[in-house]
Amino acid sequence: xxxxxxxxxxxxxxxxxxxxxxxxxxxxxxxxxxxxxxxxxxxxxxxxxxxxxxxxxxxxxxxxxxxxxxxxxxxxxxxxxxxxxxxxxxxxxxxxxxxxxxxxxxxxxxxxxxxxxxxxxxxxxxxxxxxxxxxxxxxxxxxxxxxxxxxxxxxxxxxxxxxxxxxxxxxxxxxxxxxxxxxxxxxxxxxxxxxxxxxxxxxxxxxxxxxxxxxxxxxxxxxxxxxxxxxxxxxxxxxxxxxxxxxxxxxxxx
Amino acid sequence: xxxxxxxxxxxxxxxxxxxxxxxxxxxxxxxxxxxxxxxxxxxxxxxxxxxxxxxxxxxxxxxxxxxxxxxxxxxxxxxxxxxxxxxxxxxxxxxxxxxxxxxxxxxxxxxxxxxxxxxxxxxxxxxxxxxxxxxxxxxxxxxxxxxxxxxxxxxxxxxxxxxxxxxxxxxxxxxxxxxxxxxxxxxxxxxxxxxxxxxxxxxxxxxxxxxxxxxxxxxxxxxxxxxxxxxxxxxxxxxxxxxxxxxxxxxxxxxxxxxxxxxxxxxxxxxxxxxxxxxxxxxxxxxxxxxxxxxxxxxxxxxxxxxxxxxxxxxxxxx
Numbered sequence: 001x002x003x004x005x006x007x008x009x010x011x012x013x014x015x016x017x018x019x020x021x022x023x024x025x026x027x028x029x030x031x032x033x034x035x036x037x038x039x040x041x042x043x044x045x046x047x048x049x050x051x052x053x054x055x056x057x058x059x060x061x062x063x064x065x066x067x068x069x070x071x072x073x074x075x076x077x078x079x080x081x082x083x084x085x086x087x088x089x090x091x092x093x094x095x096x097x098x099x100x101x102x103x104x105x106x107x108x109x110x111x112x113x114x115x116x117x118x119x120x121x122x123x124x125x126x127x128x129x130x131x132x133x134x135x136x137x138x139x140x141x142x143x144x145x146x147x148x149x150x151x152x153x154x155x156x157x158x159x160x161x162x163x164x165x166x167x168x169x170x171x172x173x174x175x176x177x178x179x180x181x182x183x184x185x186x187x188x189x190x191x192x193x194x195x196x197x198x199x200x201x202x203x204x205x206x207x208x209x210x211x212x213x214x215x216x217x218x219x220x221x222x223x224x225x226x227x228x229x230x231x232x233x234x235x236x237x238x239x240x241x242x243x244x245x246x247x248x249x250x251x252x253x254x
Numbered sequence: 255x256x257x258x259x260x261x262x263x264x265x266x267x268x269x270x271x272x273x274x275x276x277x278x279x280x281x282x283x284x285x286x287x288x289x290x291x292x293x294x295x296x297x298x299x300x301x302x303x304x305x306x307x308x309x310x311x312x313x314x315x316x317x318x319x320x321x322x323x324x325x326x327x328x329x330x331x332x333x334x335x336x337x338x339x340x341x342x343x344x345x346x347x348x349x350x351x352x353x354x355x356x357x358x359x360x361x362x363x364x365x366x367x368x369x370x371x372x373x374x375x376x377x378x379x380x381x382x383x384x385x386x387x388x389x390x391x392x393x394x395x396x397x398x399x400x401x402x403x404x405x406x407x408x409x410x411x412x413x414x415x416x417x418x419x420x421x422x423x424x425x426x427x428x429x430x431x432x433x434x435x436x437x438x439x440x441x442x443x444x445x446x447x448x449x450x451x452x453x454x455x456x457x458x459x460x461x462x463x464x465x466x467x468x469x470x471x472x473x474x475x476x477x478x479x480x481x482x483x484x485x486x487x488x489x490x491x492x493x494x495x496x497x498x499x500x501x502x503x504x505x506x507x508x509x510x511x512x513x514x515x516x517x518x519x520x521x522x523x524x525x526x527x528x529x530x531x532x533x534x535x536x537x538x539x540x541x542x543x544x545x546x547x548x549x550x551x552x553x554x555x556x557x558x559x560x561x562x563x564x565x566x567x568x569x570x571x572x573x
Contacts, residue, residue, distance in 0.1 A: 048450070050446070050449075050450075069449070069454075070449040070450055071449050071451075071452050071453055071454045071455070074449075074450060074451060074452035075452050079450070079451070079452075080450050081450075082446070082447070082450070086444045086446055086447040087443075087444070087447070088439070088440055088443035088444055088447065089443060090443060091439065091440075091443065095436070095439075098436060099436050099437065099440040099448065099451050099453070100451045100452075102433045102436055102437065103451065103452040105433075106433050107433075108431050108432060108433065108436070111433065111436070147447070147451055148450070148451070150451075151451055151452055
């Protein structure tokens with residue numbers, strides 16, 4: 001579905017992402033994790049056309065989309081959400097989602113009908129006529145998801161859709177994402193690449209996880225393997241931690 | 255559909271005015287109000303629906319006005335043939351300015367300044383070149399016959415301007431009910447989000463400035479036919495630019511009826527201050543200025559904001 005190779009982006013003297021490669025097979029849910037400032041959002045921006053990579057290639061559904069503008073990439077079937085939600089504040093939830101729906105539906109009535117269906121799918125059914133600026137943060141996260149989904153994507157890039165939600169809201173949204181990936185109501189499943197800090201969600205949803213630290217992919221594999229990966233633990237908790245943890249565990253055993 | 259019916263009712267009601275009102279003064283007030291509503295609607299399409307605040311809409315107004323005058327006076331065209339050319343040139347001017355400023359991502363006050371600069375450049379050019387009559391301006395010879403788009407009675411002009419205004423209304427209505435309109439308002443509210451949802455931000459803004467330019471040029475063309483005279487200051491001066499943005503800001507930006515409402519209120523205000531304060535030059539402009547400051551500070555959604563069903567959200571609107 002998506003294959004990125006050797007992506008690099010520097011801002012002035014700072015290398016935000018260096019030689020990052022990843023593969024998202026069709027139908028999968030793939031996680032992208034890493035400490036704050038690792039470059040996850042920059043990597044997303046390069047995949048979705050918001051930033052031009054300094055080097056590297058992005059191939060989406062067999063087509064080289066490196067450097068295409070975001071709206072064209074969206075038209076080809078890759079939709080993204082923003083970590084910092086960006087609703088059309090003065091418009092209702094229905095109108096917000098309809099903007100996404102218009103990508104594949106010219107008629108206003110059709111787009112509004114599709115917007116309503118998608119909004120219900122993510123649990124915004126009761127807030128269709130609310131102005132987006134009056135939604136709670138959880139509501140806005142759902143709105144981001146609904147708008148992206150309404151474009152009818154084959155691949156969804158989710159940038160921390162669970163951040164800022166309370167545990168109950170998180171447990172509500174996880175099945176929504178799973179249902180989107182699996183496909184429902186006759187709709188085909190959507191491949192998902194998600195940046196996520198909520199480990200519960202990553203462990204629960206993703207079948208494969210990439211770990212980004214200091215702009216480099218330092219590990220990838222099944223979620224269970226990743227959590228015990230030495231490089232990953234050190235990236236999160238500091239150099240030498242893995243060793244100390246192991247010794248501490250050993251000491252307890254004795 | 256209800257709004258479309260309302261536009262039709264409005265058109266019929268205004269069309270009936272000359273049957274009941276014969277006073278030339280009163281008809282002139284109606285005509286000038288409609289004219290202000292047309293300029294306002296033109297600005298509203300780009301500024302109200304598209305969020306691109308132009309400070310130099312005179313550049314389209316003046317282009318339409320000069321095209322109309324030059325083609326008739328210097329090239330001997332019939333006014334009805336000159337009109338489509340004037341509209342096309344207004345649109346072309348929109349495409350030119352839009353392509354230059356949107357290509358480089360100019361927004362907000364930068365876009366406002368660029369449009370202001372364009373209007374100023376064209377004012378100076380019109381002041382310089384001979385074929386625009388330079389500083390003296392151009393006079394369109396009187397020939398009160400409908401065949402030359404001139405009319406012996408004010409009623410004729412009223413129908414002409416009403417036609418333009420209704421066209422502007424229909425465009426505005428279409429923006430409320432079409433995919434393109436949804437995209438334009440999405441771009442206004444958040445360009446990045448719009449792009450992420452597959453909206454070609456540049457293309458959408460470019461189309462808006464072209465449509466806006468065509469309507470504004472219609473205003474310029476009407477001006478020439480009604481008052482038979484144009485000079486660089488009238489065509490490309492600040493006056494037309496300010497008149498265009500005032501009505502929608504007062505009436506309600508991004509609404510179908512806002513520009514008309516604003517134009518009517520401003521004209522009522524202008525006439526009243528003139529009657530109260532006598533003919534002190536520019537006293538109505540001073541009143542406009544005060545109203546503008548008050549509106550922007552306290553009622554960013556304009557007078558239409560008071561009527562809208564979504565009033566519940568008013569408290570949380572921050573301009």
